[in-house]
Amino acid sequence: MSTPGTREATVPTAAALALGDDALILSHRLGEWAGSAPVLEEEVALANIALDLLGQARVLLSLAGDEDELAYLREERSFRNAQLVEQPNGDFAHTIARQLYFSTYQRLLYGQLATGDGPFAGLAAKAVKEIAYHQDHAEHWTLRLGDGTPESHERMQRACDALWRYTGELFQPVDGLDLDHAAMESAWLDSVTAVLDKATLTVPTGPRTGAWAAGAGRQGLHTESFGRMLAEMQHLHRSHPGATW
Amino acid sequence: MVTMTALEEELSRIAGAVLDPEMPVLTLEELGVMRGVHVTGPGRVEVSLTPTYTGCPAIEAMSSDIERALHEHGVPDVSVVTVLAPAWSTDDISEEGRRKLAEFGIAPPRPQGPAGGPVPLTLAIRCPHCGSTDTELLSRFSSTACKALRRCTACREPFDHFKEL
Numbered sequence: 001m002s003t004p005g006t007r008e009a010t011v012p013t014a015a016a017l018a019l020g021d022d023a024l025i026l027s028h029r030l031g032e033w034a035g036s037a038p039v040l041e042e043e044v045a046l047a048n049i050a051l052d053l054l055g056q057a058r059v060l061l062s063l064a065g066d067e068d069e070l071a072y073l074r075e076e077r078s079f080r081n082a083q084l085v086e087q088p089n090g091d092f093a094h095t096i097a098r099q100l101y102f103s104t105y106q107r108l109l110y111g112q113l114a115t116g117d118g119p120f121a122g123l124a125a126k127a128v129k130e131i132a133y134h135q136d137h138a139e140h141w142t143l144r145l146g147d148g149t150p151e152s153h154e155r156m157q158r159a160c161d162a163l164w165r166y167t168g169e170l171f172q173p174v175d176g177l178d179l180d181h182a183a184m185e186s187a188w189l190d191s192v193t194a195v196l197d198k199a200t201l202t203v204p205t206g207p208r209t210g211a212w213a214a215g216a217g218r219q220g221l222h223t224e225s226f227g228r229m230l231a232e233m234q235h236l237h238r239s240h241p242g243a244t245w
Numbered sequence: 246m247v248t249m250t251a252l253e254e255e256l257s258r259i260a261g262a263v264l265d266p267e268m269p270v271l272t273l274e275e276l277g278v279m280r281g282v283h284v285t286g287p288g289r290v291e292v293s294l295t296p297t298y299t300g301c302p303a304i305e306a307m308s309s310d311i312e313r314a315l316h317e318h319g320v321p322d323v324s325v326v327t328v329l330a331p332a333w334s335t336d337d338i339s340e341e342g343r344r345k346l347a348e349f350g351i352a353p354p355r356p357q358g359p360a361g362g363p364v365p366l367t368l369a370i371r372c373p374h375c376g377s378t379d380t381e382l383l384s385r386f387s388s389t390a391c392k393a394l395r396r397c398t399a400c401r402e403p404f405d406h407f408k409e410l
Binding site: 044051055125137 | 272296298299300301303328329330331332333336383384385386387388389394408410
């Protein structure tokens with residue numbers, strides 16, 4: 001498939017990789033639910049969200065180089081995704097908390113990118129409409145689980161707490177993205193706080209930035225489970241180079 | 246140049262008459278995904294197509310169907326390029342397209358207007374089987390990225406709704 005007409009001579013490669021890797025890795029994680037989601041409707045929903053993300057990843061990685069080479073032949077240290085998206089699916093609550101944090105961020109980010117006339121504007125204007133459905137999906141589940149049974153409440157709280165430390169990285173400046181990260185972060189906090197409050201959940205108090213926060217994925221440092229995920233994702237292409245359907 | 250334009254119009258009609266691979270009652274023209282047909286040289290045509298969703302896998306089937314249709318019409322060199330901007334919207338589906346969707350058993354998307362605000366998922370959506378507006382949402386995601394799954398509370402039939410984008 002060819003790349004969109006928005007290709008320009010000066011595509012900021014670092015930014016295309018950062019955003020493309022976020023979309024690719026989260027897409028793969030969500031795809032892992034195929035065959036094991038709690039209900040059929042959720043399996044379909046998560047696969048659909050994964051497909052949207054994969055579409056974004058293809059456009060972004062094609063701006064940075066050859067999409068297949070970038071996805072299947074890079075080593076772990078060359079991936080530039082934020083650590084949040086590589087976190088294992090965990091239980092369903094963990095997946096939903098990851099979706100809530102990421103889709104809220106991505107909608108704000110793409111909303112800003114869509115208003116400019118940079119190399120990502122065309123994709124962002126299109127993708128932001130898809131992301132609105134992802135965020136809506138995550139918020140609905142956060143409400144159902146948080147304000148559900150004592151068991152679902154406890155698990156949703158645990159998931160929100162566990163992933164909180166990965167959210168600061170999302171607002172670190174990325175080379176080539178001239179955005180107001182501070183404004184985006186404060187809008188993100190407002191939005192997530194409102195959903196957690198409504199879901200009777202407590203906004204986590206752990207560190208999002210500083211020494212005890214996580215996150216150096218944009219610099220190529222990843223968490224333990226990422227290597228295993230990559231091995232599975234890249235295995236077919238590396239074992240059978242050039243394989244096609 | 247006048248003959249070129251006439252040729253482009255003719256080729257555009259042929260490419261636009263290709264059926265959507267997922268909903269084979271709807272043409273690509275009616276779906277609103279055709280963005281242009283340009284004759285770039287003798288026997289050489291470039292078709293611009295926009296995906297409904299960024300990751301829609303049907304775009305590849307659409308591209309090869311367009312290539313085949315134009316080959317059969319005697320154009321040896323056809324290239325199909327994907328354009329993302331301006332973004333496709335369900336408002337790009339024609340009136341005829343909406344009518345065909347409903348006939349096919351898929352509730353058509355509601356008009357959205359220019360603003361890209363929150364999606365009003367709670368407004369009444371008509372059951373394509375019995376016509377009742379008494380329907381409920383089962384899942385925001387269904388058989389393809391562009392559809393949501395609903396159920397009619399009058400006739401109890403589940404149905405797909407082409408969700409607004």
